[in-house]
Amino acid sequence: MAEETITIEVLRYLPENGAEPEFQSYDVPLRSDWVVLDALNHIKDHIDGTLSYRWSCRMGVCGSCGMMINGEPVLTCAAFLTKYAPGPIRVEPLAHFPVVRDLVTEVTDFVDKLKHVKPWVVREEDKPLEEGEFKQTPAELSDFKSYTMCINCMLCYSACPVYGLEPGFAGPAALALAQRYNLDNRDEGNDERMARLSNDEGIWSCTMVGECSEACPKDVDPAGAIQRYKLAGAAEWWKSFITRKGK
């Protein structure tokens, strides 16, 4: 009996051809243990070596194989073919990002936004080594631990309609990462991050659509992180308003 197959429709864009992007269909074996990334690897290895896409770990850790599958941003290493049977399965590059080639997107904007939120432990003065390590209780860790699970896969940016409309928006992952450090008891960068993010391109651009948290493969809940950040931002604003330190 012939092996069952499923059709994968991949959006191809080859800038050297100067042509508009168009879908190209490939039939691949419909195996119960295959994910969409396996199907793309099969296409690349056996059908069409010109197909370009990013991937690395194949286990939901590296965050590089995010693509749009049937219009939804997902990690292709976690998207089983059988879930989409009988198909066809439509595979496109992550929405809201410029496309370099086929399924490869240009992510400099995202990387710049990550850097902008200072995603590291900021200290006013470095503690001398001889004073020992920073202590942190499990309760203090649990304040921000879920936000540390982000793998920078950018699915939340593709899911976020605000980022699609306003490319200047810092975006879900960067703001959740800012909160990850704001809530870390070793960090002292809260004021600096607030000055950078309590504005029209930071937390106040978020309109709480919530799609980022739906799309997140690691249950980071960026939407929740941003709402907590807004509460802190509003408290800060009222404090400065009342004490007349100026906005």
Place this chain on the structure above:
Amino acid sequence: MKKSNDAFWWTLFGGGGALTAMFVPALLFLFTIATPLGWVEGPSYANIAWLLMHPLTRIVAFGLISLSFFHWAHRFRFTLYDGLQLKHLFELIAVICYGGAIAGSLVAAYVLL
């Protein structure tokens, strides 16, 4: 990047959303469904009238109504901006939405306080 005064409007929006979500469904259920259908024995007209005459009740009712208006204003403003792609009418929309909430609050204050 310019500083935002959204913190102010968001506080009213958030307060209105929280209060409305907590109290309005319960009030609507009690006074528009459960009491008319006889599921619960509601207070008499005289009792309700007495309760509403109390200054504290009026202040609470004003807060609930006014913050509900601001909740609507902030949400509707972004619905127009993003949903209908009217961001170029930034100032006009803000004036209409928040102005509407302020006007509604003034009417509520006139009636209740």
